[in-house]
Amino acid sequence: MRTHLIRKNLVAMGLIAAFAAAPLAQAAAQESMSKDSTNQTVPDKAADAWITAKVKSEFATTKGVDATDISVSTNDGVVTLSGHVGSAAEKTKAEQVARAVKGVKSVDTSGLTLSAGDD
Template identity: 50%
Template structure:
């Protein structure tokens, strides 16, 4: 990823929460949790007393759950205080166990560096965001993990098509080299999908600003699109694309990506030209 694209992606990601309308609170909550998990992990990784240990972090509904092993009660309490200091964390479920012989990361071969772990977390958050924004995958019960550019998807989907789409969204994410799609197809409708269907049937509105921001962010997260060269405007749910792409394949991908996002009623790409 170029430096310019990295800066643009960071700016777009930072503005997501502020641009979401009330109708998109489900997305807001999931994205906020992903950011809180990343913030806790970063704070632990930067703490010289805690970074030698493998500490897992999970955030749900304002509750941060810590698990793993540390050497002392002092380390355990310190990790809890670090998690409590993250904005949005209301409670900490400290499941860390104390083991004086707890393994330290530097004693284990192949431990990812701080930079690698940050890249893994960023890729995972990007894929989760894309799955939430897509109208065909938003309600799927899918877990995402990343290690050195290899993404593993697990959980369940209602159909082979939904499973394959999740894999395609993950593969078309900047920094992803390979996708291990372990999603099972069980034909059941998840509780998240049922809740979203109920909201859709109730006519929950999705603003044009929300759609525009998600289209732009999806382009920036894509490994096959030059998102900085595509302009996006939305009116009454209809997305108008402008600017330039490098090929007809890129143009088709830009149109299809926009069409699949929640709330999009149509896409006009007459002003999206193919560069010579």
């Protein structure tokens, strides 16, 4: 009878320990995942490189956008345009062209400046 009681207690303690460890393991997994989300994965970087190349090629074939004066970079689907444009209309056109590329989440044109003497 005493052996049976000890065995029940050991099983109960084992279950308690297992259930107590589960939340700790889950918390550790969530922390690990949150750290990984701040770093881009290889597929994300490849997608960003493709978006950058596609935006540049669209600029090269679009009338009213001087592709040689606009730099393009992409991070997590956010396209950043910088450089010089000849007019506000060119800046707007560049933003529209970039925004139309598949995979683009948003476009930042704050780095585009109007060339001196132009509107």
